[in-house]
Amino acid sequence: MTAAVDSDVKSNETKLVNNVWYKSVRMTVNVLTHVLIFLTVFICILFACNSATVGLYELHIILCVLGYQFFMCQGTLIMSQYNSWSMYITRRYKKHLHWSMQVLAAVLVTVGTAFIIQQKSVHFNTIHGKLGLAALVCCLASLLNGILAMYPRKLSTCISVFWIRFFHYITGVVSMFLATGSLCAAFEYRSFKVWTGNGDVFVPTIVSFTWLFTVLVTLDFWILTGNKIRSLSK
Ligand code: HEM
Numbered sequence: 001m002t003a004a005v006d007s008d009v010k011s012n013e014t015k016l017v018n019n020v021w022y023k024s025v026r027m028t029v030n031v032l033t034h035v036l037i038f039l040t041v042f043i044c045i046l047f048a049c050n051s052a053t054v055g056l057y058e059l060h061i062i063l064c065v066l067g068y069q070f071f072m073c074q075g076t077l078i079m080s081q082y083n084s085w086s087m088y089i090t091r092r093y094k095k096h097l098h099w100s101m102q103v104l105a106a107v108l109v110t111v112g113t114a115f116i117i118q119q120k121s122v123h124f125n126t127i128h129g130k131l132g133l134a135a136l137v138c139c140l141a142s143l144l145n146g147i148l149a150m151y152p153r154k155l156s157t158c159i160s161v162f163w164i165r166f167f168h169y170i171t172g173v174v175s176m177f178l179a180t181g182s183l184c185a186a187f188e189y190r191s192f193k194v195w196t197g198n199g200d201v202f203v204p205t206i207v208s209f210t211w212l213f214t215v216l217v218t219l220d221f222w223i224l225t226g227n228k229i230r231s232l233s234k
Pocket of ligand 1: 180
């Protein structure tokens, strides 16, 4: 019975994936995601490079934003079959690029966080800092899960391959959302607001863009989860 339901769900998914309109929408959404990522990362780097000297605080911004909002997002998008720049790369090379980018992201965000810790005497006493710390913990957990997910067959005797992969996905997705929360809290800082001209539009716009591209980067995860829930509830 479950096998029949599973094959039903799979055949519906295949029909949808082969639909030209669906493909066009997914590719357009992918391009939009890249535009939003580039815009947000560019603005943050511009803000950090605006001061006369680039010290630990500025490096904190550059490394954390490049790590989470650029490399982690690109490393996730690469696994999607609708990602523009990796569409014609074979699955094997996509996997290599995926883990290399995630390792690079983890190194950047760890160093970026260590730099700001050096600058402060009291630690993790703000919403921004707390969310940033939680994002780092999840990012490192996702990296460890990623190593397990690379060899799922060896572990499949104690836990199913699906759940090994799912745990890797969920820690990665949670890390991305926590990093977005931390970044959006930083956008509310006075220094950033003053730099953007203290207007009522800029900060809410960049906050919405950041949340929007985080949801879009993780779109495949939500679709996969939705399909799994549907097949379990039938
Ligand atoms: C995703 C990007 C970012 C992450 C994950 C992140 C993470 C963190 C963490 C974990 C701390 C706490 C360090 C401690 O308490 O010892 C911190 C502090 C700080 N960050 Fe960030 N940061 C990011 C981006 C930014 C940006 C863009 C700005 C500037 C607009 C910024 C400004 C600050 C400031 C001023 C502090 C010291 C005050 C505080 O703890 O809130 N950060 N950050």
